[in-house]
Amino acid sequence: MQIEAGALLKNILYPSDLRKLKESDLEQVCKELRQFIIDVVSVNGGHFAASLGVVELTVALHYALNTPYDQVVFDVGHQAYGHKILTGRRDKFHTNRIFGGISGFPRRSESEYDAFGVGHSSTSISAALGMAVASAYKGETDRQHVAVIGDGAMTGGMAFEALNHAGIEKSNLLVILNDNCMSIDPNVGALKEYLTSITTSKSYNKFRDELIAVLAKISKNGPDAYGWAKKIEQSIKGTLLKNANLFESLNFRYFGPVDGHDVTKLVKTLNDLKYINGPKLLHVVTVKGKGYALAEKDQTKWHAPGMFDKITGEIKKTVYDKPQPPKYQDVFGHTLVELAEQNEKIMGVTPAMPTGSSMNIMMKAMPNRAFDVGIAEQHAVTFSAGLATQGLVPFCNIYSTFMQRAYDQVIHDVALQNLHVVFCLDRAGLVGADGPTHHGAYDIAYMRCVPNLTVAAPMNEEELRNLMYTAQLENKGPFVIRYPRGNGVMPDWKRPFKEIPIGKGRKLVDGEEVAILTIGHIGNEAAKAIVELNTEGIYPAHYDLRFVKPLDEELLHEVFGKFNKIITVEDGALPGGFGSAILEFMSDHNYKAEVVRLGIPDEIIEHGEQEELWRLCGYDFSSIIKVCQKLCKGQPTSAQVG
Template sequence: MQIEPGALLKQINYPADLRNRKESELEEVCKELRQYIIDMVSVNGGHFAASLGVVELTVALHYALNTPYDQIIFDVGHQAYGHKILTGRRDVFETNRLLGGISGFPKREESPYDAFGVGHSSTSISAALGMAVASQYKGETDRQHVAIIGDGALTGGMAFEALNHAGIEKSNLIVILNDNCMSIDPNVGALKEYLTSMTTSKTYNRFRDDVAAVLTKISEIGPDAFGIVKKIEKAIKGSLLKNSNLFESLNFRYFGPVDGHDVNKLVKTIEDLKHIPGPKLLHAVTIKGKGYALAEKDQTKWHAPGLFDKITGEIKKSTSDKPQPPKYQDVFGHTIVELAENNPKIMGITPAMPSGSSLNIMMAEMPTRAFDVGIAEQHAVTFSAGLATQDLVPFCNIYSSFMQRAYDQVIHDVALQKLNVVFCLDRAGLVGADGPTHHGAYDIAFMRCVPNMTVSSPMNEEELRNLMYTAQLDKKGPFVIRYPRGNGVMVDWKKPFKEIPIGKGRKICDGEGLAVLSFGHVGNEVVKAFKELAEKGIHPAHYDLRFAKPLDEAMLHEVFKKFDKVITIEDGTITGGVGSAVLEFMSANGYQAQVIRLGIPDQIVEQGEQKELWQLCRYDATAVVEEIVKLVKPIKADFMVG
């Protein structure tokens, strides 16, 4: 299906083309850009509501600034679709998030307009400040640097660290606060309440526009007048809001709140900000999902809805009549409630991902025992550690790639103190279309090297339930349970709980010739492969490790005494992963065997469907068959005689 851009958008290939349009045409450009995003995402999928909410802001920035010389840094990047379409990627936008296509997030190697690669939140101000200081050092005093950060991302501690530093620099830095009261789920916390008070203060908003206009005119007189203006403006804002302005207390000049959907007003404001020295913050109020009524009404659902009918709003789902296995995240969500009903010590914690992790189920049923702490992974871990010191059992649910941000807290605040925090690492392994910023490739390697740590992974939904049950018993030390994005393999998954001995694997089937040691859900690819191998008369053994730490040494002794060919397979990096752990065991115990490790290679894996990426990295069922055939039936060269 060929999707055509509107008449004006068709003529805009790069921001220079946009800047050649009349300012009176910008509203129509925004209308066409918003419609193009709706058309494209409805048939190709991807993030949706966030980009609709910043259409006017995106157009205004590229119109008022000299991009790419002036640099725009998006936070997280969910909202960058309009930016990509305006910066030379309109005609390839249908490949967004596909294998071999463009990334769903800003990416430096993809375009000079993508000033900084992003996929995790709260990084924009730090990056923009670094660029601004560099420009100042190089004498590029006319160069602008803009960080666009949402009110949800602003809860991340790194954003406050950057604001604190930026306040003492004199660089050309503009921070645009995209205030829509949302990240993926509704924002929480005191900062949200503070921003709401700023946007709803009738007294402040009644005086804001007139006072700002007068003060701007006075400031044009000269540097002395500018200093007076700053003092007058600060006093007025402080008195009208009945408290000091948070951002101005950090030495930022604060402007707003402004209507984030008034493109002409945004253009004028940004052009004015370019001529004001030092750090500035523009507070823009927007609506996530703007221009698509259903997305405005249910912003969480329409953050990334998948394919949908743009007319009716019907989200397209699988047409299979067969009952489907549940998502691992939903098994977690229902199981933690079931466990918590019987164990009053259990608490649930997530950093801004209640729907993504399915902790929202517990939050609805047990609101005093489940916490969304905002985009603050480090705080989530240490908050969990604090709960654990008081004899509670916190289940801290964080996406695997986001856990990377809290690694020091895992070591310093949990492991060193042997606290019983259960880390449920959702989206472990290759996640698919979100790509390298979201792949959970490294958690096995970085968790198994931490003392006092248990590292486990279920092969199916029943094992996930049993590992969660085991972890909440009277154990000592942190306990990791990693599981992938997407569906499991069991339709009838709700089985009675059973304790799993720590460090105990299981034999899936006995065999001959070689053994395959799998870790986690990827073991199901081995099961598929064995069905095909059986038709070839090949019958290897299959063991489910279940624990990367501690390893089931008794089971490994059995393996290496019986087999001299071993394959390990994991949905994680093979550098330092569970295959490496098996090699370490083999070496330490004097065994000799040919060990083939399958998993994520030592390279950055781009976006694509999960199954495509498993195939690309060669640890899907087909790759397992091919590796085993090579090992048990070596190809012999034919020699011609004569």
């Protein structure tokens, strides 16, 4: 559905068109841009509140700067919808996050205005600093480099590492701190309190408006005037705002806080800051969801609400005529509380994703036993390790794609010390519309090679509960449970706990000629395929391995002793993955069989619905059927063969 843009916005294809307008027109442009985002997202879905909060900032950046020569890096990218619309993608915006359409995040391959591809938080300052240093090296002294980072993303350790480095480089770098007290969930930690102390200092807020203009003018007149102005600035700031030293102690010039919804003031401020050399930080205060009352009121709910009625605010949900299976994340959240009620040693840990992971259920029920540590995956893992050294059993819940950031901690701080930490990897496998930055493609491969780890994946909700129950029992060591985004398959999922023997799989269906070996939820696609194949007189066996480490060798000896045609299916990367583990077993025990591996190929997979992506990669139920048919007929397959 094509949405019509407003009177001014419809004539803006690129920032060069925006810069032709009078400054007095910018407020109207902001109104039209905000409405366009509301109109399109309400009918197509996507991230919502974050982009509404930075409409004025986005317009001001593209108006005051000479983009794309001047480079703007948006941290994470949830807030980049306005940027996309103003940079040549307005008429494609209705395809946002849809298979074959534009990405929901900035991507260098999509537009020259997307200076850096982003999906994981806290990377913007490092990237922008690298660009700034490169420009200085090449003599591009007039080029501006801007990192737009939220106060939630600023809690990530990488952001502080970049600030520390930037302070000694003297590069032309502007960090814009978008302070709205929110990431996806409300921000936590000492930085939040520190920023609040800055925004509530009335004396300093009055002073800073005059300071920016004075410094901008003086800085044009030479190094002596610049040094004199800097001394005055530091002494006055020290008097008016005793706590305003965090960024300045890192050699950043701090300016703000500034009203992030006053587009005229933002343009003036950005124009002034262009003439101040060295690393600078502009503190901008915004409201996530600005301009849509419901999103302002409940910012977490409206982070990515899906499709909704823009008039009433009713979020559109599919109505079913029978009970539906729950989301895996909700099974995790409720099961964790149930286990914690039985085992006082259990603790919950998540890096800034309590709602997305459903850790918020335990945080509400047992606030002293569940922790949101901010956007800090490395810290989350080592913090969990510390808990484990004292005899507690932490359930550390991290999205698969974000666990990649803490891999060293998994090895060094948990596995080497054989600590009893339970890692629950949400969004494992292909996640859908969030695309390649969020696909949990690699965890099987990168976890199964680490000593001391147990790595498992449930095929359904009951199996998830039982794996969680098993993992928290005594002396289990590091335990990894991966499960996908979205719903399971069992409406009646809450069943009594049963311990699962470590490394034991199960034979679901006996068969002949060909065996299908699966790991995790994707096994349900194989089960559907087998039902269809049976109608054609083809009867594959189906084995759910449950564990990729340790493998069930007894079960595999049975498989290779009976079948010489085997299909492995996984919702994970093929190189080094589950299928590779089966090939290793086959080689180590001198078996010979035709093994076809189905999974995520060695390439970047785009965004789309999960079922579309499974089909694209060749491991949905229809693809499994085709491979089975070819194997049984002795025909060559296009899938990877061992």
